Amino acid sequence: MKNIVYLLTILFMITAAAAGCSSVGALGNTDIQLENAGETYQTKEFITFEVNLQDKDGEAVSPERVYLYMNMERMHHPMEGTMKETEPGNFVINLPLAMEGEWYAIVTISEGEKEVEERFEVFAEGEMEPELLKGYNADEAENGD
Ligand SMILES: [Cu+2]
Numbered sequence: 313m314k315n316i317v318y319l320l321t322i323l324f325m326i327t328a329a330a331a332g333c334s335s336v337g338a339l340g341n342t343d344i345q346l347e348n349a350g351e352t353y354q355t356k357e358f359i360t361f362e363v364n365l366q367d368k369d370g371e372a373v374s375p376e377r378v379y380l381y382m383n384m385e386r387m388h389h390p391m392e393g394t395m396k397e398t399e400p401g402n403f404v405i406n407l408p409l410a411m412e413g414e415w416y417a418i419v420t421i422s423e424g425e426k427e428v429e430e431r432f433e434v435f436a437e438g439e440m441e442p443e444l445l446k447g448y449n450a451d452e453a454e455n456g457d
Contacts, residue, residue, distance in 0.1 A: 339423050342366070342373045344430040346380075346419055355438035358406040363419050365401045372401025375421040380405055382417045382434070383447075391415075393450025409436035410444035 347362040361380055365373040378395040389410045395403035409415060415436060420429040 338367065338373070339375060339421060339426055339428050341368055342375075342421060342428065343368070344419050344421065344428070346417055346430075346432040346434075348434050349417070349432040350434070352435040352437055353409055355409050355411060355436050356441045356444075358408050361395075361405050361407060361417070363395055363403045365403070365421065372399075373421075374400050375423045377420075377422045378403040379420045379422070380407070380417060381420070382407065382409070382415050384411070384413055384415055388447070389445050390447040390449075391444075392447070393453075405450055407450060408441065408444055408448060409434075410448075411440040412437050 343366045345364045345366075347364065348359070353359045363378055363380070365375070365378070367373050374397060378397075379392070380395055381390060381392040383390045391407040391409060393405050393407065395405045397403050413436060415434050417432045417434055418429050419432070420427055422428075
């Protein structure tokens with residue numbers, strides 16, 4: 313009887329470890345693509361940013377949350393928000409860019425506590441938008457703040 317309890321405990325631990333490994337691994341092995349990377353956009357306009365997620369076999373990955381955060385080095389006017397899934401593995405959000413220059417864009421995909429991020433660059437040209445210089449959060453805008 314003692315042996316069976318021991319065996320069941322071991323089996324349970326192996327199962328739990330395997331489940332944990334596969335979920336962490338799946339997120340870590342995701343190929344994150346920002347379709348807008350390297351592109352130049354006009355300031356003041358809302359731009360559709362699009363992210364595609366695939367695993368190593370080319371299958372769509374749909375994590376719980378995909379978040380886009382963009383800002384400029386040594387400046388503080390973050391453009392950010394939760395991206396919406398339009399089809400499996402495809403996520404979009406509409407965000408403006410406040411001023412001309414180089415912006416970094418960080419895509420964070422998360423599943424529970426586990427998160428993975430990837431950094432890209434996009435460019436903006438055109439006049440500065442004073443109303444956007446404190447940043448823009450699409451999630452807050454959607455909630456009417
Ligand atoms: Cu700036």
